[in-house]
Amino acid sequence: MALEVRTVAGEDLETLSRLLALAFGNDVGRWRDYFDPGKNPRVDPESVYVLEEDGEVRATATVLPLEAYVEGRAVPVGGVAAVAAHPAYRRRGYAGELVREALRRMRAGGVSLSMLWPFAHAFYRSFGYELAGEAIEYRLEPGKLPTSPEQRNVRACCEKDLVRMMGLHEEAAARHRLCVRRGRAYWERLLGREEVEAAVYEQGDELEGYMLYETSPFEPAREPRRTMRVRELVWRTPQALAGLLSLPASLDPEVFGVRMWSPRGEPLHPYLRSSYVEARVSPEQMLRIVDVRGALDLLRPRGSRALALDVRDELFPENEEEHVVGEGEIAGRVTLDVRRLAQLYAGYLPARELARRGLIEPDTERALEVLEEILPVRDPWIFRPDHF
Structure with a gap:
């Protein structure tokens, strides 16, 4: 049978969106938006690949042209994502061939590093990827978090805060090996999402920290009935950290639970009044040196x-x-x-x-x-x- 790996064409996008909805369970519209550079600033159609068999698309893989920090400098990284084969054509090596071809093209284009989040570690290890990071996930009651008078300097984010938030993020990201650099377009997309809220800590004229979070709808049959997910916490001073942690700490403990994530090197529990909180170490990204x-x-x-x-x-x-x-x-x-x-x-x-x-x-x-x-x-x- 005739197999061909090629970059995506405009007429493929509907087929591709349906294939990924079948593979991952999301709706087709979400995948249409994913492949639209106007809605997803990280996608480049030239780096979206399909495997075609006898003229029909059987599998796909995307390489996001990202930048990540190495030695405090942002360097090119190929972010492999949306790898899937049509359910009717799995276990034929199609996804693997796409990954190999994507790696070959990265190397030819001068990209030395590639990262991804795997559906199965063993699958990607066969292509030279290996686990290269962890996160600590916390699930705790609001009352377990410390409160501080510094909360008086916390307010909701507004449009004029964006440039300073970007600066804080870049400072924090540059301290971590492989942390992804975030451009303005992606920031605007992130803050434009309906479910994302942002709060900032401002002391005088200085913005010294921010928090990105989401709150789930009220579900009476679940415990906790609502959850605040702190997706990102960035702080420059201890006062900013204290003020921002006071935000989830002030929630109603009869209704809310809190989920937070931190780097392995910046654990939260040693700094709480009681360290008896649920803390789970989770595997994160895999790295391939191309x-x-x-x-x-x-x-x-x-x-x-x-x-x-x-x-x-x-x-x-x-x-x-x-x-x-x-x-x-x-x-x-x-x-x-x-x-x-x-x-x-x-x-x-x-x-x-x-x-x-x-x-x-x-x-x-x-x-x-x-x-x-x-x-x-x-x-x-x-x-x-x-x-x-």
Whole structure:
């Protein structure tokens, strides 16, 4: 049978929207909006791919041309999303072929990093992706959160706040490896959603923090009957944090529950009067290093010692060469596959723990020490409104 992978054409969009509604259970109209650049500023029709068999679309995948932070700088990242095959044509390798082709095109276009949220980790591991982040999800009663007089400086967001909120977000995002940069058009789309509310903390003329949240409808048969979901909390000063946390803390505990998410490195529970709250660690994004040399060149290695990396990569043999990272005398050699390199690159797992489990192979203790210097543990994190 004749198989072809190509970019989407205008006449495909209705078919594509129906295919994704079948695959993911959302309505067709939502997917029409997803592929409309006027409504979704992150989508580029040139990076929406379909697999066609005998003239009919069987599967699709999208690469969002994103930017994410590495060493405090925004760099290109391919965000893989909306990967699906028509239910009648699954288990034929169609989605896999689209993912491989998308990765090849990213590499050819000079994109060294790719991220995604998986439906199944095992599926994407076969293409060189690996888990590279976690979040802490909190579910708690409003009364578990601290209140503060600083709440007097909290108010509802208005249009003039947008530029300053963007600045606060960029400050916070640049501190986290792989955090996605958010452009103005996406901000406007986010704040324009009917269900999204925003509050800001303002001290004098300075905007020092903000919160994006949603509140669910009243459901008498559920417990809690309403939920506030704090989607994003960004603060520059302790006063801003105290004031913004007072917002969910002031809700009626007989009606509301609160859900919040935080980076692994910024837990909430140690700072509460009682730490006995529900806190669940959840897997987040997967990372694929598409071009090892290109990705390593984005780093600013610390120290004066270099290291040779021998990388295994079944999909891209071009990555399977000796890569020297760092400056100065080569202190040793580490052998590892591209998936483990992704976890080290993200700062998600410590090199010593991977070595202890036999997942990377340093030739000497000195080589392991240098690897820890070059790729230290960090706090990879992507704000929830930027999940794709």
